[in-house]
Amino acid sequence: MKYYSYYPGCSAEGTGLGLGLSARAIAGPLGMELIELEGWNCCGSTPYGSLDAAESIVVAARNLALGEARGFDLVTPCSACCVTLNKTAERLKSDSALGRRVNEALSVAGLTYKGGLRVRHLVDVLANDITPPAIAGLVKRKLDGLKVAAYYGCQLVRPYAGDAESPRSLDDLVRATGAGPVDFPLKSRCCGGSLIISEEALALGLIRKLYENAASRGAEGIVTACPLCQTNLDAYQGKVNKKYNTGYNLPVLYITQLIGLALGLPEKELGLDTNVVSPGRLLSKVKQEV
């Protein structure tokens, strides 16, 4: 059994409910115990940093302090949370004066952060701790015949995790379920992120490029690791189709949902009813394989 402190992040309990549910659902069968970090707070992500730089560090650091006290690696399924927490940890490590001030603020809540916590993304844990071969070995329902585009988004692979131009971790995980990851050159390009709110037209253009690239390579659906990416690609597909007069019908699943399907878990447990673009077509394909 592998133990991890679990930091869901706000999205996993809100707009990314499917991620939150499916991540917990697959943990047990894969031999992971995700122990939710008690009293965790929003990491602040992009918005807080642009409001008050100093406060945003403390807000993120509170979670680091809580996580450090537990002693396990802190694992999050959200790319933005992962980057924010890692960024904060790095800043505290390199700027000792800042570290002192932050600990001063934390001490008001009886907390302190010494700098020894490892923050990792769930995909990193699945790819390197659990590993694709092990997952393949636990598959009960092979997803052969399912062609999907493995979409990393930008924050999963920048700036901390390895090869940004041609990453492989998600593709390997998809392959482990039996599904076929298509060649997808724009696999790690931006989906627009939070710009979907402030610069919608621009973000819709970026999302459309991703659909075009995935569809042209034969993808029947998109698999992603980040709740913001999933929301942008899933919830705004209708708007993209309307704006560009296109007819994309690409269900957008979380990697955890795909793995859950392969492990034979029920759809409700994986939050597949929360997806906007109905995954019905993909699911019926999968059911046929059983």
Added chain:
Amino acid sequence: MEPRIGVYVCHCGSNIAGVVDCPEVARFAQGLEAVVVARDYKFMCSEPGQELIKQDIRSHNLNRVVVASCSPTMHEPTFRRGCQEAGVNPYYFEMANIREHCSWVTGDKTAATVKARALVSAAVSRVYYHRPLENRQVSINPATLVLGGGIAGIQAALKIADAGHKVYLVEKEPSIGGHMSQLDKTFPTLDCSACILTPKMTLVGSHPNIELMSYSEISQVSGYTGNFNIKVRRKTRYIDESKCTGCGRCQELCPVSVPSEYEQGLGSRKAIYKPFPQAVPNKVAVDPESCRHLKGLAQGKDICRLCQRGIEKKGVPGCETGAIDFARQDELVEVEAGNIIVTTGFSLFDASAVFQYGYKRFDNVVTSLEFERIVNSSGPTGGHILLKNGAEPESIAIIHCVGSRDRHYHAYCSRVCCMYSMKFAHLIKEHTRARVYEFYIDIRSFGKGYEEFYNRLLEEGTTFIRGRPAEVTDVAETPEERGKLIVQFEDTLIGLQRRLPVDMVVLSAAIEAQPDAEAVARLLNISRGADGFFLEKHPKLEPVSTMTDGIFLAGCCQSPKDIPETVAQAAAAAAEVLSLISRGSVEIEAATAAVDPKICIGCQVCKTNCPYSAISFDDTRRVCQVNEALCKGCGVCAGGCPSDAVSLNHYTNEQILAQMEGALV
């Protein structure tokens, strides 16, 4: 004779005096035992500075001198010479480094002065115990070994050979010529590269003083300056070179085709081959990796040999001189030379490391050397600039600085790429009607005629875009982009992101050190810089020498450079060698080890550990002996000897202990 020591504390302008209180250090030195006179002065290495020492030697009868100034690697020879001229043995001189070891590494004046005093005190205590030593003279073997047969090696070899001295030119490929033989036209004159190179190659091939050892590599270097012993592995061509006429019949008969290294993989050669038609020596070689017969021999089979047999039923004869001989073996030859010039050249950066530019992922993305072969009339496309599918490109993008000026790969600038990129633009305009786009960061047209060449380019209608492209992609976003390679970039002069669809992309890739540079450096005992190139003795004043006496550098193995600079460096290295040859002898440092045979117990720990193989064991007397000519004075033997039988001249236990005690002032 009682030691009478003179101490001189140098200001070195403000380099030392800006941090160290030099007058104070001099005053302190005056109070040390056996110090007769102590002074401080602005520039000890200058004429007046040295005069100061000489005068004091005469008037105060000094017999020991300490100068506290810069590093001994800078001026120890200068001051030793000064002492010698004033009648004091140069080994009675000691330097205290209060610059690189003191004033240059701190801004704390108090701490620096304290340390300077300790360093001076250590030097004074040490010099008290110095002994007068004599440098030995060894004669120089007038033969020279030139390692690498590109234009640098060819030039250096010819200069020395023309002066009447023997040269061994060792080249690892089957032919000399190097990368210059692959080029089409050379900037800025647009001289045909082969036309200016091949006459020199021929001269080398026929020169009575040059022994050309082609298809050979060095495997061991021993000896010392003026007297090197080099083992050369002469790889077998599987032919009798005295019989091969270079007629090329065997090449036509051979059924095996493999990618040609000379053509950068764009064309092919046979298993028995000459790398290019104008090869010197004009002889073929059999490649054991691809030859069917040689591979068959390993399994006890006798197959093919079409090159030898010909095609009997068609009446086509094989080799008519019977030169092919599959039984031949590599040959190990020993060569003696007084000096070595390293001219091993460069390797081209592997552009597939820059994933975003699509090299090896997309058709029609080529490197600069590949493009040279494409545009060369003797190349794989006969000089026609063609896409992979045989069509003519209508637009070509040339991307500068691929792998250069880039903190992810090489920080340095490769110097020649701007010029050859522009040369490509000119040649493209000459050969085709294609539009040419140059993507640059800066235009470096520094040499004679180079800026004029750039201006000429501007008038020819090449488009220059200032901006290092973000990527080359095949993902089209508009109908015009379909089927093309799209360069995405920031046009920095107008501040806009743009996309440009083109048919072909040329990557001006960086010049790198050869992949075997580390092995060569170790063989020769020379250093490499952080960038991988061989290290010159001094970047400004000694660009072709190395820290190892008798070994010189020339050409791109030292740093990226164009042909005029390479030729100049090669001539400079040849001049260094000729100067030594005409002197006839060199001085060997006297700081060598000596074994006291009365104490030595014959355990041979020193012999086993000597990195220069300078110690031998005398079987009769059962003691070890040091060969002073080979000894480099590293001291490993002295440190390792369990009976304290080995002492190192100029680094005796007495001297070192005194130095340590003196430092604890």
